[in-house]
Amino acid sequence: MPPDDGAAGRTSARSARGPYRKSAARRSEILDAALAVFGRSGYRSGSIREIAKAVGMSQAGLLHHFESKDALLTAVLRHRDQMYEELFEQPPGIDTLFAAIDVMVSSQAQRGHIELYCVLSAEATAADHPAHRYFARRYDRLRSGLAEAFERMAAAGQLRDGADPAIAARSALALMDGLQVQWLIDPESVDLVADLEVYFRALVTEEAWKAGTTGRPRVTG
Amino acid sequence: MPPDDGAAGRTSARSARGPYRKSAARRSEILDAALAVFGRSGYRSGSIREIAKAVGMSQAGLLHHFESKDALLTAVLRHRDQMYEELFEQPPGIDTLFAAIDVMVSSQAQRGHIELYCVLSAEATAADHPAHRYFARRYDRLRSGLAEAFERMAAAGQLRDGADPAIAARSALALMDGLQVQWLIDPESVDLVADLEVYFRALVTEEAWKAGTTGRPRVTG
Numbered sequence: 001m002p003p004d005d006g007a008a009g010r011t012s013a014r015s016a017r018g019p020y021r022k023s024a025a026r027r028s029e030i031l032d033a034a035l036a037v038f039g040r041s042g043y044r045s046g047s048i049r050e051i052a053k054a055v056g057m058s059q060a061g062l063l064h065h066f067e068s069k070d071a072l073l074t075a076v077l078r079h080r081d082q083m084y085e086e087l088f089e090q091p092p093g094i095d096t097l098f099a100a101i102d103v104m105v106s107s108q109a110q111r112g113h114i115e116l117y118c119v120l121s122a123e124a125t126a127a128d129h130p131a132h133r134y135f136a137r138r139y140d141r142l143r144s145g146l147a148e149a150f151e152r153m154a155a156a157g158q159l160r161d162g163a164d165p166a167i168a169a170r171s172a173l174a175l176m177d178g179l180q181v182q183w184l185i186d187p188e189s190v191d192l193v194a195d196l197e198v199y200f201r202a203l204v205t206e207e208a209w210k211a212g213t214t215g216r217p218r219v220t221g
Numbered sequence: 222m223p224p225d226d227g228a229a230g231r232t233s234a235r236s237a238r239g240p241y242r243k244s245a246a247r248r249s250e251i252l253d254a255a256l257a258v259f260g261r262s263g264y265r266s267g268s269i270r271e272i273a274k275a276v277g278m279s280q281a282g283l284l285h286h287f288e289s290k291d292a293l294l295t296a297v298l299r300h301r302d303q304m305y306e307e308l309f310e311q312p313p314g315i316d317t318l319f320a321a322i323d324v325m326v327s328s329q330a331q332r333g334h335i336e337l338y339c340v341l342s343a344e345a346t347a348a349d350h351p352a353h354r355y356f357a358r359r360y361d362r363l364r365s366g367l368a369e370a371f372e373r374m375a376a377a378g379q380l381r382d383g384a385d386p387a388i389a390a391r392s393a394l395a396l397m398d399g400l401q402v403q404w405l406i407d408p409e410s411v412d413l414v415a416d417l418e419v420y421f422r423a424l425v426t427e428e429a430w431k432a433g434t435t436g437r438p439r440v441t442g
């Protein structure tokens with residue numbers, strides 16, 4: 001769940017009726033188009049005109065649903081943050097690591113989504129970028145969530161000697177981001193899932209890994 | 222050294238005389254301005270107009286030195302690839318890892334430079350981006366250079382059991398990229414140098430690390 005919510009998501013769209021449902025469906029269509037355009041061109045050069053064209057609307061029509069390009073950007077980011085959804089679905093601990101591996105598995109089927117986060121997080125390193133604050137909070141939250149998972153694992157004796165939860169958290173996040181850049185540039189160059197797994201296995205005790213992977217077909221035990 | 226050279230660099234500027242020297246100095250000034258503009262705005266929305274303005278030239282004047290925005294981008298990238306310069310200055314082996322740590326040390330003093338590579342590599346994940354091929358080759362070369370260093374270390378018994386040179390190479394590169402994104406967004410959030418060091422120490426035997434760090438004040442032994 002993103003740190004600051006607000007925009008209507010898919011859930012409310014599903015339960016609504018009549019004109020509101022139609023409007024929610026339209027919003028969802030616009031968000032998909034915005035994801036594709038911002039992912040391809042970045043926020044700065046991606047245009048409302050291009051997004052409107054992709055959904056067969058006028059710019060004025062689109063701006064009826066989202067009042068500005070910034071508002072649209074924020075809505076796209078909040079609507080689609082898979083890393084948030086997957087990492088924080090379970091209590092912090094070794095399952096958080098398997099959720100991170102699952103994020104990498106689904107990445108491979110969602111190039112546009114990965115592109116969006118890769119291009120926007122890079123653009124948003126500039127302090128004046130409209131998504132700067134969003135990404136600063138997102139990274140904070142992801143780091144602290146992962147650190148909590150590693151801390152619980154340390155307390156349970158599941159980490160190898162010398163592993164530092166805070167460093168492991170920011171490094172795991174960095175590794176995921178960096179592998180995705182290499183994968184986007186050349187999908188054959190890295191193995192998103194296997195490479196992250198190798199990193200985690202070097203941190204986790206053999207016993208904890210084996211116990212954690214039982215019943216997980218996608219992870220090698 | 223970038224994979225395909227060509228543009229006149231700083232060395233030739235230094236040895237030239239008269240009008241050519243003046244022109245080379247001008248080129249160097251333009252490259253500095255382009256680095257700042259592309260680093261801040263990315264390539265797609267960074268403009269020749271903005272770069273020309275920063276060096277007090279007309280757009281036509283600037284285009285006399287670099288025939289197009291693409292040519293300027295390529296020249297900036299070739300001119301300033303610190304990672305290439307530092308990683309491949311010494312024979313592949315444990316010193317390559319210390320060179321990578323040195324890259325992180327100097328990163329902290331060169332925010333604009335790090336921004337440029339971060340923003341452009343993300344933008345260039347799109348296959349139609351003018352720097353796509355440059356980044357594909359750059360990552361290939363950096364991965365294979367690092368892999369060679371790890372392979373030599375494995376052959377010399379300097380890697381811990383189970384460390385895989387190819388995976389370590391792409392992961393180290395990913396980690397450096399990803400840590401830089403987090404650092405650009407919030408400089409307090411990660412420790413570029415210490416975090417990379419922790420990663421390397423987990424791969425390298427205690428003995429090899431101690432021997433390698435002798436006389437290196439910046440690296441903790």
